[in-house]
Amino acid sequence: MLLLDSLGFRPAETLQLFTSAVQAYQKCFEELYSWFPEIQIGQPPDEGLLDTQRQGARIIHDLGLQNQTLESVTQLAGKVERLRTALQTAITLSVVI
Numbered sequence: 001m002l003l004l005d006s007l008g009f010r011p012a013e014t015l016q017l018f019t020s021a022v023q024a025y026q027k028c029f030e031e032l033y034s035w036f037p038e039i040q041i042g043q044p045p046d047e048g049l050l051d052t053q054r055q056g057a058r059i060i061h062d063l064g065l066q067n068q069t070l071e072s073v074t075q076l077a078g079k080v081e082r083l084r085t086a087l088q089t090a091i092t093l094s095v096v097i
Contacts, residue, residue, distance in 0.1 A: 035070070 029041070036053075039045045060066055065073055 033039075038049060060068075060073060065076070068076075
């Protein structure tokens with residue numbers, strides 16, 4: 001034990017640091033879990049889901065919305081979808097007339 005101490009290896013301190021890191025990771029996961037309930041501990045996430053989330057994050061960044069809340073981005077997406085639908089309807093009606 002003295003040899004390990006002289007080499008700077010302290011098992012008790014190392015274990016405490018490791019425990020703290022695991023607890024911090026678990027706390028972070030618990031805080032983020034409500035955002036991504038479809039991701040379960042110990043289960044690999046669906047690749048399509050990850051691609052969708054990456055694409056959404058990229059679009060949010062490209063639009064400069066990264067400082068907005070998830071709720072406001074969701075509301076904006078809903079407005080854009082309604083506008084797209086209305087525009088598509090208007091185009092369809094103008095072709096029919």
